[in-house]
Amino acid sequence: MSGYNFAYLDEQTKRMIRRAILKAVAIPGHQVPFGGREMPLPYGWGTGGIQVTAAILGPSDVLKVIDQGADDTTNAVSIRRFFARTAGIETTTHTADASVIQTRHRIPETPLRADQIIVYQVPLPEPLAKLEQSRAETRQMHALAEYGLMHVKLYEDIARYGHISISYDYPVMVNGRYLMSPSPIPAFDTPKMHRMAALQLFGAGREKRIYAIPPHTDVKPLDFDDHPFRLTRAPQACGLCGARDSYLDEVVMDDRGGRLFVCSDTDYCAGRQSMRQDEDAAA
C-alpha cells in the first residue's frame, strides 16, 4: 500500500519500540515505558499489541491474530487486514504456520515453537494497580521485589471463597524476580507461559508499557504452599471436536437454555474436526 511505511509505523518509531523490546527481554517481566503512538483504532482494541507487532514484522513473516482464541472476530479480522494492507505480508489462521501471533486473552492450544513470537495485547500492565493506587509506590515495590501485598489479595480470596478465585489475568512471577500480569488470559493458559519455546512480548497501548518473557523462562503463578495453583476447566468435552484438554467457551444455543461448550481456540478445534473427518473417511 503506497503512502505508508512498511507496517504503518515509521522506522524511527519502530527503532524506539525495538529498543524497549530489547530492554524488556533483558529484564524479564519488567515493564518498560515506551513512546506509544496514536494508532488508527481506539485504546482497548489492541494498540499496544499492534505497535509491538509492527516493530517486529519483516516482509517474510506470517501473521496470525486471535481474539479470545478466535481468528474470525471483528478485532482479529481487522488487525490481520491492517497488517496485510500496510505491510503486504502473508496472514494465516493456522497456529503452526504463523511466525508472529498477536493475541487478545488467549494462548493457542498448539504449543508454540522457538521460531515463533507471541504478542499479547495488554489492557492493564500493572498487577498491583488494584491493590496500590500510587504508581510511585508500585514502582518501588517492583524495584525492591516487595510482593507481599499480592499475596494479601490471594489470602483474601481463600478467606472469602475457600480457594484462589482469580480465573484470568493470574499474577505470575517471571524468572523469580518480577511480578507480572500475563494479560487477561484465562488461568488455564498460565502454565503455557512457563518455559515456552517462543518469545513472548506484551504491549499496553494506553499505559505505554512493553514487557517480555524470553524463551524458556520460568513463569510461576503466585500461590500458597497449602493452596497451590490449580488448573480449572469446564468438565465438558468440546461439542464440536470432542477435545477434553482445551479451554472451552460456553455458547447459548437457543431461548430455552440450550448450551454448547466449544473450543475457544477455533484453529485448534477446526484442526481436530478435520482430523476426525479424515479418520472417519479412512474407516
Added chain:
Amino acid sequence: MSEHLLSATGLHLSFGAIWALDGVDATLWPGEILAVVGESGSGKTTLLHVLSGRSAPDAGLVAYRDTEGVAHNVHAMPAPQLRALHRSDWGFVHQNPRDALRMEVSAGGNVGERLMAQGARHYGVIRESAIDWLRQVEISPSRIDDMPHTFSGGMLQRLQIARTLATHPRLVFMDEPTGGLDVSVQARLLDLIRTLVARLGIAVVLVTHDIAVARLLADRILVMRHGRVVEGGLTDQVLDDPQHPYTQLLVSSVLQA
C-alpha cells in the same frame, strides 16, 4: 553490658526559621520503653520520624544496632534495607489506625500482610498466626474475615498493634497510640501495650502528650520543648521530682484523677 539499640546524636532539623529539632540526643536500650513528651509543636513527633528514618535530619546521626550487633547509620541506609527493616525488625504504630491499616482488606489479611511480606507462603500458618494475634489483642477470632470499617476505634487500634507485632519486631515507634480514644478504651489499650511489650521484650519509642500514659508505660522519659530535650531520666523521677521549670509546669498542669 549490652549496647544501645538505637542512638541519636546532635539531631538538627529546621522547617524554615523554626527548629523542630535543635540538638537532640537520645538513646534506647533493648527492651526499654522511652517516652517523649511535650506539647504539640515541641518537636516530639518530628523526633519520632527522624529516629525511624522517615524523615532525614539536617544534621546529626541515628544509629541502629541490628540483631548481629552491627550498627547502621539509619539515614545512610539504602532504601531497600530501610524498608526491609520497617517490615521486619521495626514497627510503627500510628495515632490514626486508618493510616496504617488496609481498610479494604480483612482483619486477618491486615495481620498477615507483614508475615507475607517476609515470605510466609503457607495460608494455614498465616491464618493461625492471625488468629493468635487477634486473640492477643483481645479481638474475637470470629472477626478475622471482617473488614476493618466494621470495627470500633479501640478495636482498630488493637488491630494495628496486632499487625505491627505479628513479625515480632525488636523496636516499635508509637505516635500517640492512645490519642483519640475514649478514656475507658485507652486504659484497656495501655494495659495491652504494656503487657505485650513486656512479654515480647520489645523496645519502644513512644510519643505522647499525655503524661499519665508516659508514667504507666515508660521506663524513661524525655521532655521536649522548642525542639530541645529540656529534661530526661527515669520516668517516675522526672515526673515526681521535675527539675526544669518547663517540666514542673507540665507536671503541675495535669489533672489528678
Added chain:
Amino acid sequence: MRPAHPEVLRTEALGKSFTLHMQGGVTIPVLRDLGLTLRAGECVVLSGPSGTGKSTLIRSLYGNYRADTGRIMIRHGGDWVDLAHADPRVVLAVRRDTLGYVSQFLRVVPRVSTLEIVAEALTSRGTPPDEAKLRARSMLLRLNLVPHLHDLPPATFSGGEQQRVNLARGFIPNHPILLLDEPTSSLDAVNRDAVVELVAEAKAAGTAILAIVHDMTTRDAIADRLFHLTPLREAA
C-alpha cells in the same frame, strides 16, 4: 544491732532540696549531709516530726527523687552501686532485684487485676506466671484480702485494701532491701499485726528494712533502732 550482718545501704553526705520554679524559683532545703547506714536483717524506723523529710529521704533512696549532693551506696548483687549517680537502667535493675518500696499510694495501670499486679512483681524477675500467681494469691490471703477481690482491679478498693495490695506487691519479691513509707496508716489492728509478722519474717530472712511508721505499737514491734531526722531550719 547485729554487727555480724553486713551493710547493704549507706548514704554519704546526702543532700536534697527542691527548687520551685512555679513559685519564683524558691529553694527549699530538706536533707543535708545525711549519713545513714542499714544492715542486712535489721529494721530501722525513721523518726522526727512531720516535715523533717522522712518521706523525701525514702523517695531519694529509691531514686524517685533526685539527690542533689552526696552518694547513696546500695549493695546490688556483689557490687556497690551509687544510686544517686547511676544510669536509669541501673536504677531500674536495682529496683527489680535489690530494692523494694511500698509507698502510701497504689499507682497501677487501670483494668489490671489485683492478682496480676502482685504476680507481676515476681514475673518481672523471671518467675513463671503460674507459680507467681499461686504465691501472689497466698500473699494476698495473708494480708486478709478475700479471694473475690483478687480478680478485680484495685481502683475501686478502699484505702486499706489498696494499701494491702501495695504491701503484698512490696513483700512478695523478697528484696534484700525494703523501704516502707507508712505501710500501715490505713490498716486496722488485725492487718497491722499481719504486717508486723511479714516484717519479722523478712528480717529473719536477712532483709534490711527502712520504714516510716507513725503508729507507736507497730513501730515498737518492728524497729531495731530509730534514725532521727531533725528539721533543717532548726539545725541550721
